[in-house]
Amino acid sequence: MSKLFQSTTVGDIAVANRVAMAPLTRNRSPGAVPNDLNVEYYRQRAGAGLIITEGTAITHQGQGYADVPGLYLPEAIEGWKRVTSAVHEAGGKIVTQIWHVGRISHTSLQPDGGKPVAPSAIQAKSKTYILNPDGTGAFAETSEPRALELNEIPGLLEDYRKAARAAIDAGFDGVEIHAANGYLLEQFMRSSSNQRTDAYGGSIDNRIRLTVEVAEAVAKEIGGGRTGIRISPTTPANDVSDPDPTAVYTALVEKLAAHDLAFIHVVEGATGGPRDVLPFDWAALKAAYRAKGGKGVWMVNNGYDRETAIEAVESGYADVVAFGKPFIANPDLVRRLKEEAPLNELDGSTLYGGGEQGYTTYPALA
Structure with a gap:
C-alpha cells in the first residue's frame, strides 16, 4: 500500500492517511455561524487524514465574504x-484555517460600514x-482600504491569539x-500591496515580520504541534505580486523553522490554476x-491527482498532499483514490452560496 494511504503524525495530530482536505470557501454559514448543513458537510469528509476548514474569520473586521464562518461569536464557537464532534465521531481530524482578509472585503461586510484594513491604502x-x-x-x-496604524498591530496579534484559543475551545x-x-x-509580504516605511514595510525581513509574529503568537498560545x-509564493490571487518571491518565501520559511510548527502548507503555482505561473524551485x-531545522510536515497542494500525489509522498518530495475541489464532489475521496475508483464530476454552479445541493448531495461509493 502506498505511503499516501498510511497513517502518520502532523505535529501533535495523529492522522489515518496523508491526504488532506484543503480549505474551501463555500459561503454557507449565514451570520458567520456554522449550522446543521456545515456539520453534515464536514462529517461526510472525515475520511481525509486531516480536514482543513474553509477560511474562518478571526474578527468581524477580518470578514471579507458573505456567509463565511467566524470564530469571534459565542454562537459560532458552539456551532463549530x-x-x-461530528468529524471526531466519524474518526477524522480537523483543524480550522484562521483568516483575516485585509483589503479583500467590502464596506457592507465591515463593522459599522467602515473601510477594510490593509498594510497600505491600495485598493485591490x-x-x-x-x-x-x-x-x-x-x-x-x-x-478601498485604509492602512493599518502601527499601534493597531499588537491588537491584531491578540486577535489571532484569541482566535487560536477559540478554535481549541471549539474542539479543533x-x-x-x-x-x-x-x-x-x-x-x-508582497511589495505590490505593502508600501509601508515603518518596521512592517520596505525590506523583506520587515514585510514578513507580521506573518512570523502571528505564527509565534499562535504557537505560543496552543503549541507549535497544533x-x-x-x-x-507565486499566486497572483487577489492582485498581489512581488519581483522576487524566492527571496521573500525563503526568508519566511527559514524564520518559521524556529517555531516547531506542525506543518507548512504550500500552494504550488496559481491557487486553483496553473502550476507554472512563475518560475519557482519548490x-x-x-x-x-x-x-534551518524546520521539522514540520511539508504539505503540497495544487493540481495533484492520484498518480502525482503517490509519487510526491513516495519520493519524499512531500509528506502530505492536500486536495481542494476533488473533495467538494467526492466526500469519500480517500477511498476513491485508494481503490482507483472514478470521481464524481464537480458542479461549478453550486460552489458559492446556496443550500444542500452541490454541498452535501454528492454521493459516496456504495
Whole structure:
C-alpha cells in the first residue's frame, strides 16, 4: 500500500492517511455561524487524514465574504463544536484555517460600514461576495482600504491569539494560519500591496515580520504541534505580486523553522490554476526550511491527482498532499483514490452560496 494511504503524525495530530482536505470557501454559514448543513458537510469528509476548514474569520473586521464562518461569536464557537464532534465521531481530524482578509472585503461586510484594513491604502483589483438587499448573493468590487496604524498591530496579534484559543475551545485539533491567496498576511509580504516605511514595510525581513509574529503568537498560545500555516509564493490571487518571491518565501520559511510548527502548507503555482505561473524551485524552498531545522510536515497542494500525489509522498518530495475541489464532489475521496475508483464530476454552479445541493448531495461509493 502506498505511503499516501498510511497513517502518520502532523505535529501533535495523529492522522489515518496523508491526504488532506484543503480549505474551501463555500459561503454557507449565514451570520458567520456554522449550522446543521456545515456539520453534515464536514462529517461526510472525515475520511481525509486531516480536514482543513474553509477560511474562518478571526474578527468581524477580518470578514471579507458573505456567509463565511467566524470564530469571534459565542454562537459560532458552539456551532463549530458540533462540527468538530461530528468529524471526531466519524474518526477524522480537523483543524480550522484562521483568516483575516485585509483589503479583500467590502464596506457592507465591515463593522459599522467602515473601510477594510490593509498594510497600505491600495485598493485591490479584485472582487468579493456580498449580499444584496433582497438576500441574494453577488460579486462586487472590493472597497478601498485604509492602512493599518502601527499601534493597531499588537491588537491584531491578540486577535489571532484569541482566535487560536477559540478554535481549541471549539474542539479543533489545531489551526492553519492563512498567509496565502492575497489576504492580509500575504498583503504584508508582497511589495505590490505593502508600501509601508515603518518596521512592517520596505525590506523583506520587515514585510514578513507580521506573518512570523502571528505564527509565534499562535504557537505560543496552543503549541507549535497544533499550528500550521498556508503560503502561496507565486499566486497572483487577489492582485498581489512581488519581483522576487524566492527571496521573500525563503526568508519566511527559514524564520518559521524556529517555531516547531506542525506543518507548512504550500500552494504550488496559481491557487486553483496553473502550476507554472512563475518560475519557482519548490524543492529548494523545502530544503531551505529543513536546513534551518524546520521539522514540520511539508504539505503540497495544487493540481495533484492520484498518480502525482503517490509519487510526491513516495519520493519524499512531500509528506502530505492536500486536495481542494476533488473533495467538494467526492466526500469519500480517500477511498476513491485508494481503490482507483472514478470521481464524481464537480458542479461549478453550486460552489458559492446556496443550500444542500452541490454541498452535501454528492454521493459516496456504495
